[in-house]
Amino acid sequence: MKYYLFLISYILYFIYLSINILPFGKKANSLTLDWIFKRKLVVKDANYEYKFHIPNWLTYYRAKSIFDKEPETIKWLGQIPKNSVLWDIGSNIGIFTVYAAKNGVTVVSVEPSFTNLEILHRNIILNELNEFVSIIPFGLGNRTSLETYFLSMSNLTWGGAHNSVGINVGYDGKPLTNPVEVKGIVYSVDDLLKLENIKKPNYLKIDVDGLELQVLKGAANTLLGVTSILVEVDRDFLQQKEGVTSFLKLNGFKLASETLDIHGTSNQIWGK
Numbered sequence: 385m386k387y388y389l390f391l392i393s394y395i396l397y398f399i400y401l402s403i404n405i406l407p408f409g410k411k412a413n414s415l416t417l418d419w420i421f422k423r424k425l426v427v428k429d430a431n432y433e434y435k436f437h438i439p440n441w442l443t444y445y446r447a448k449s450i451f452d453k454e455p456e457t458i459k460w461l462g463q464i465p466k467n468s469v470l471w472d473i474g475s476n477i478g479i480f481t482v483y484a485a486k487n488g489v490t491v492v493s494v495e496p497s498f499t500n501l502e503i504l505h506r507n508i509i510l511n512e513l514n515e516f517v518s519i520i521p522f523g524l525g526n527r528t529s530l531e532t533y534f535l536s537m538s539n540l541t542w543g544g545a546h547n548s549v550g551i552n553v554g555y556d557g558k559p560l561t562n563p564v565e566v567k568g569i570v571y572s573v574d575d576l577l578k579l580e581n582i583k584k585p586n587y588l589k590i591d592v593d594g595l596e597l598q599v600l601k602g603a604a605n606t607l608l609g610v611t612s613i614l615v616e617v618d619r620d621f622l623q624q625k626e627g628v629t630s631f632l633k634l635n636g637f638k639l640a641s642e643t644l645d646i647h648g649t650s651n652q653i654w655g656k
Contacts (some may be wrong), residue, residue, distance in 0.1 A: 386466075422518075432487070433509065434483060437510060446476065450479050454643075458459040464489050467489075468587060470586050471583060471586050473588065473599055475495045478508060482507055494520040524592070526599075530569060590614070591615075596617060607636075613655060620648055640654060
């Protein structure tokens with residue numbers, strides 16, 4: 385199957401190159417790209433329509449599986465009272481950001497990946513949520529400093545994941561394989577909130593592929609005003625999982641539920 389997919393992609397790439405050298409070829413390719421970005425998927429529940437740009441298979445998968453891939457996340461988001469403030473840390477292309485904002489929650493959407501930021505912005509605009517979502521285009525960590533961003537080459541596409549900031553580590557605790565390294569600013573949540581007009585969170589959703597503990601440590605003061613936290617951990621990354629547990633208990637949180645998927649990744653929900 386992979387062979388055929390590779391063959392088809394190679395043929396399409398050859399067609400792209402062939403058209404590119406013809407008169408008006410570059411214009412034709414630009415129009416094709418414009419058409420690709422106009423493709424969208426609309427999913428519905430009992431209350432709203434949620435619209436998503438789907439320029440590739442991964443963005444299509446993320447949008448299509450919004451209610452199926454992490455039903456516990458959808459349930460948790462649906463229980464957040466209207467007008468609360470959610471920080472969606474590691475929002476990717478904004479699937480859960482859009483869902484929460486459509487349901488009356490003010491969202492601060494944090495996503496450092498330059499490939500995902502494009503689609504994230506497009507999805508916010510497409511759903512007319514400009515007034516309800518703020519986008520933070522930086523990585524978060526346990527301190528504010530200039531750090532190295534480690535970008536996974538295999539995921540350097542729209543909807544991709546498994547990147548890291550400050551520490552070369554994946555969701556399972558293992559280093560990323562031959563990542564691209566670039567420099568960028570990493571903020572702590574506590575320091576970000578010293579800036580004007582950034583809303584303090586009542587709820588935190590943290591999915592940052594192995595750096596969840598670093599983000600929590602950088603939000604130590606902020607946690608005083610947080611009601612509930614959904615955090616992703618991995619059973620094979622014991623240092624991270626045990627560290628998250630210890631840190632949240634120390635800060636007055638209790639584990640309310642935990643859902644384990646077939647890959648060993650679990651969403652933990654903590655409350656006070």
